[in-house]
Structure formats: structure tokens, C-alpha cells
Amino acid sequence: MNTRMISILVVGARGRMGTALIREVMDSEDLTLGACVDRSGGPGIGQDAGRLVNRPELGVLVNDELRPRRGSVVVDFSLPKATETNVNRCVEAGVPLVIGTTGLSGEQEQLLIDAGTKIPVVYAANFSVGVTLMQRLAAVAAQALGPHWEAEIVELHHRHKRDAPSGTALRIAQAVAKSREQVFSDVAITDRSSRREVRQEEEIGVYGMRGGDSAGEHTLMFFGEGERIELIHRAGDRAIFARGALRAARWAANAEPGVYDMFDVLGL
Ligand SMILES: NC(=O)C1=CN([C@@H]2O[C@H](COP(=O)(O)OP(=O)(O)OC[C@H]3O[C@@H](n4cnc5c(N)ncnc54)[C@H](OP(=O)(O)O)[C@@H]3O)[C@@H](O)[C@H]2O)C=CC1
Numbered sequence: 001m002n003t004r005m006i007s008i009l010v011v012g013a014r015g016r017m018g019t020a021l022i023r024e025v026m027d028s029e030d031l032t033l034g035a036c037v038d039r040s041g042g043p044g045i046g047q048d049a050g051r052l053v054n055r056p057e058l059g060v061l062v063n064d065e066l067r068p069r070r071g072s073v074v075v076d077f078s079l080p081k082a083t084e085t086n087v088n089r090c091v092e093a094g095v096p097l098v099i100g101t102t103g104l105s106g107e108q109e110q111l112l113i114d115a116g117t118k119i120p121v122v123y124a125a126n127f128s129v130g131v132t133l134m135q136r137l138a139a140v141a142a143q144a145l146g147p148h149w150e151a152e153i154v155e156l157h158h159r160h161k162r163d164a165p166s167g168t169a170l171r172i173a174q175a176v177a178k179s180r181e182q183v184f185s186d187v188a189i190t191d192r193s194s195r196r197e198v199r200q201e202e203e204i205g206v207y208g209m210r211g212g213d214s215a216g217e218h219t220l221m222f223f224g225e226g227e228r229i230e231l232i233h234r235a236g237d238r239a240i241f242a243r244g245a246l247r248a249a250r251w252a253a254n255a256e257p258g259v260y261d262m263f264d265v266l267g268l
């Protein structure tokens, strides 16, 4: 049995996900908090990580620069620009990286793919077990129903979320498109307001709502003639994402270089 403690370096430590990760690391028996990083000049810098989550002091102060060390795993839930910088740092140090940040550009995603030739990178728009399974169910349903069932995805998130539609909604839509052998960019519609035409059968609508404090809800609808199927996932607590990301970190600690997702981590 491997009893080695894994050191977790949390990027975006003062954020909603960062604090959820700190709590989960503190509650685990096989993980230690190696470092916490947040925005330079931000209110988290210099604070003790334990105090950030209203617990006793841990002796780990939030700092503004990631310095990955061998034997650790970096878990990044921050902003695309920060993630971009941290990918390079992890490659230089040869340290595995788990990325939950959404809204990455095509160029930023290419950086991850390049990094995967040197280090293990686990990149998922949603680390929950439920949404991972929902993506699989979406693909199975799309294939079974065939092209005449029209697909639309609606998501709801808290008022603070920056990117829209959510990374998860886009992944679910991509799963539907792939299963129908469609090119995603040809069929995805994220805004109908400027169009004055009826929907085409092959389109996949993806829309985001923002408000309140929802941790994330995703609904995939398939419309048939006179009937409708809905697949719904509702996140009740961010701990589900944090637990999934730390499961990915444990897995990445022993993985070969490559770009992976939660299907790899869960063995699905
Ligand atoms: N994959 C998944 O399962 C999930 C992904 N997410 C994604 O994770 C990301 C973070 O979400 P959330 O925690 O809600 O967002 P928050 O805004 O609450 O947290 C982000 C944190 O990153 C900090 N930050 C900003 N710039 C830097 C930088 N250069 N270096 C280090 N830290 C920085 C922010 O500081 P400041 O506020 O001072 O700018 C903030 O503390 C989003 O992209 C979200 O979509 C969220 C949930 C689940």
C-alpha cells in the first residue's frame, strides 16, 4: 500500500473553489496543504489558509507566486490568465497539474496539450462524478435517439460566475455533437437574439443564466414529436467538485505525462 502523503498546492486559494479545496485537504488523511496561491495584491495574500476557511491556523500563508515542488500536485481553480502562467511553471518543475478553471481560449487549451507531453495534466470543466456520468448519458442518448431529436442545454450559476455558457454545458454539447458525428462549431448556437430564422434540426442550443447562489445546474433536453427527455444535474455543494479534483490529484501523482479528464480518473 502506498502511504506517501501528497502535497497539494492550491491556486485560487481564496476563491469559492479554493476554500472548498482547502477544507477537503484538511479533512483528508493522505493529503497535506503544501502551498496556497492567490492574486498578487489581492486580499488573501499573507492570510493563513486555515483562517481563510474559519478553522485553526495551519501555518500555510497565502502567497502570490506558484513555486511547484517535486512530490506535490498543483490544483488550479482560478482565472484563465493565471492558469496559463501556472501551466508553464508546472512543466518547468515536472509537477502534475489538475485544472478546473473554465473559459480557457483555444490557445490556452493548446498550452495544456503541449504540457501533456511533459507532465500529467488532468483538465475537466466539471469534476463531479454526476456530471461526468451525465456527459456519457448525453452521448448514449444522442446516438440512440438519432438526429431528429433536437438538443438544447440550459445552465444556471451563481451571480459571480464570469464565463458563459459554462464549461460543463459546452462539454455536454460537445458530447452530443461527437456522438452525432457533427462538427461542434458548425452546430453550436449560444445566442438566438440576432437571428430571425427557425432552428435547424442539427443545431445544439447552449444557454447560460446567472443569478443567486447556485453551485451549478445543467439541463439537457431532447425534443421529439409530442415528447421530451430531460437529463438534469444539480450541484448542491461545491465540495463535490473539490473532492473530484483531489481524487484527480491522487491519480495524477502516479500518472505518466498526458492530458486526461475525469473519465480517465474514474476509469469510465
Ligand atoms: N471544473 C470544475 O469542476 C469547476 C470549475 N470551476 C471554475 O473554477 C474557476 C474558479 O471558480 P470560483 O472559485 O468560483 O472563482 P472565484 O472568483 O471565487 O476564485 C478565483 C480565485 O482566483 C484568484 N485569482 C485571480 N487571479 C489570480 C492569479 N493570477 N493567481 C492566483 N489566483 C488568482 C481570485 O482572486 P480575486 O478574487 O482577488 O481576483 C480568486 O480568489 C472558474 O473558472 C470556474 O468556472 C468552478 C467550480 C467547479
Ligand SMILES: O=C(O)C1=N[C@H](C(=O)O)C[C@H](O)C1
Binding pocket: 102, 125, 126, 157, 161, 165, 166, 167, 168, 169, 215, 216, 217
Ligand atoms: O463557476 C462555477 O461555479 C462552475 N463552473 C464550472 C463550469 O463552468 O462548468 C463547473 C460548475 O458548473 C461550477
